[in-house]
Amino acid sequence: xxxxxxxxxxxxxxxxxxxxxxxxxxxxxxxxxxxxxxxxxxxxxxxxxxxxxxxxxxxxxxxxxxxxxxxxxxxxxxxxxxxxxxxxxxxxxxxxxxxxxxxxxxxxxxxxxxxxxxxxxxxxxxxxxxxxxxxxxxxxxxxxxxxxxxxxxxxxxxxxxxxxxxxxxxxxxxxxxxxxxxxxxxxxxxxxxxxxxxxxxxxxxxxxxxxxxxxxxxxxxxxxxxxxxxxxxxxxxxxxxxxxxxxxxxxxxxxxxxxxxxxxxxxxxxxxxxxxxxxxxxxxxxxxxxxxxxxxxxxxxxxxxxxxxxxxxxxxxxxxxxxxxxxxxxxxxxxxxxxxxxxxxxxxxxxxxxxxxxxx
Numbered sequence: 554x555x556x557x558x559x560x561x562x563x564x565x566x567x568x569x570x571x572x573x574x575x576x577x578x579x580x581x582x583x584x585x586x587x588x589x590x591x592x593x594x595x596x597x598x599x600x601x602x603x604x605x606x607x608x609x610x611x612x613x614x615x616x617x618x619x620x621x622x623x624x625x626x627x628x629x630x631x632x633x634x635x636x637x638x639x640x641x642x643x644x645x646x647x648x649x650x651x652x653x654x655x656x657x658x659x660x661x662x663x664x665x666x667x668x669x670x671x672x673x674x675x676x677x678x679x680x681x682x683x684x685x686x687x688x689x690x691x692x693x694x695x696x697x698x699x700x701x702x703x704x705x706x707x708x709x710x711x712x713x714x715x716x717x718x719x720x721x722x723x724x725x726x727x728x729x730x731x732x733x734x735x736x737x738x739x740x741x742x743x744x745x746x747x748x749x750x751x752x753x754x755x756x757x758x759x760x761x762x763x764x765x766x767x768x769x770x771x772x773x774x775x776x777x778x779x780x781x782x783x784x785x786x787x788x789x790x791x792x793x794x795x796x797x798x799x800x801x802x803x804x805x806x807x808x809x810x811x812x813x814x815x816x817x818x819x820x821x822x823x824x825x826x827x828x829x830x831x832x833x834x835x836x837x838x839x840x841x842x843x844x845x846x847x848x849x850x851x852x853x854x855x856x857x858x859x860x861x862x863x864x865x866x867x868x869x870x871x872x873x874x875x876x877x878x879x880x881x882x883x884x885x886x887x888x889x890x891x892x893x894x895x896x897x898x899x900x901x902x903x904x905x906x907x908x909x910x911x912x913x
Contacts, residue, residue, distance in 0.1 A: 555608050555610075556603065556611065557602075557611050559615055562625075562626070566599070566622060570601065570618060570622065570625070572631065577621075577631065580633070580636050584644060585610045586605070587610050588603070588604045589604075613643050617639050620643075620651055621636065621639065634671075634857075635671060639651065659704045670697075670701065671858050672856045681848035682701075684848070685846050687815045687816075687846065688817070689816075689838060690817070691820070691834070692852025693853070694823065694867070695867075696856040696858070699752060700752050706788040715786055715788045717769070717770050717786070717787045718772070719772045719773075719790070720746075720753070720774075722749065722775065722796075723797045724777065746773050746774075748792070749790075750773060753771065776805060779805055779808050783810045784813055786813060787812075787813045789814070789815045789816070790816045792818050796819075796826055798826070798830065798831070799833040819834040821834060822871075854868055
C-alpha cells in the first residue's frame, strides 16, 4: 500500500476539506480511487493520510488535498462544486490552470463574503473585463457571467474608476405572456430585471443599493430605454443579450462613451426570440471578432458554479441538440439524393414528339 501524508494547518481546515458528513472526502476517494483519513499529532498539528494501490492514484489525490488546503487559507470556504472542479482539472491534466485562480479577490460583499473567480475560465473572463473596453461573455447558465460582471462594476465604482453603473436587459417573455399583469410599465418590466437587482443587493446590501439607485449612481433599465443616450464614465452591462436583435445590440454598443466600459453577457442556447429571428449576440460575435480592445470570452459547462447536476443537464442537452442536428442533416441529405435521382430519371425518360405531316 502506498501512502502520502499532507500536513494541514489545523483540525478546522481538515474538517472543511472533508466536508459536511465527509461528502468531499468521498468525492476524492471515488475519483482516483484512494483512502483518506485524518491523523492528529501530539504537538497539535493535523495531517491527512492518503493511501492507494499505486502512486499514480495517490499523487493526484494528494494534489487535490494540497490545493484545497491552500484554498482554505485564502477563502476559509470549500464547496462541493469547487472540490469536483479541482478533481476534474487534476484528472484531466490541467492542474497548471488552477494556479491562475490564486487569491485575487474581486470584491467583498455587504455580508463580508469575498467574490472570486472559482474556475480558470472565470479567472480569464475577469481578466478580459479588466483589460478591455468591451467584453462579450458567452456561456451556459450558472457560469457566473452576470454576477462577476456586476462585481467588477461595483469594484470600479468603489475605486472611482467610473461614476455610475447601468444594467440593462431585453424585456422579452420566455414563452409566457405577461402583458395582462396589473400595474404600470415599470411594474411590468420589473420581473425581467430582478436578477440584476439580486446581484446588486448581494454586493452592496439592500439599503446601500437603494440609496445609490435613488441618487442615479446605479440605474437598472430595459434595453429599449438605451436608445438615444450616450454614456460617459460608466460601467454598462447588457444581460441576456441572446434575446436582443442585431439592431438592438448595435444600438447598445454605440451608446459607449468616453471613460466607459461595456460587458455583454448571454447564453446562445437559451434564446427566447420568435422562431426565425436572428440573435443579436450571435451576429455581434461574428462581426466584432478580431477588433482590438474588444474581447469575446467563452465559458463552458466546466465553469458552472451551481449544483453539479446543472453541468450534467447542460451536457445532456448539448448531446441531444447534436443528435437532432445530425438527424436533420441526414434527412436533408436523403431528400437531396431523392431529388437528384428524380432529375436523372426525368432526363432518361423518352420524350414523345409528334410526327410531322410530310404533306403539309
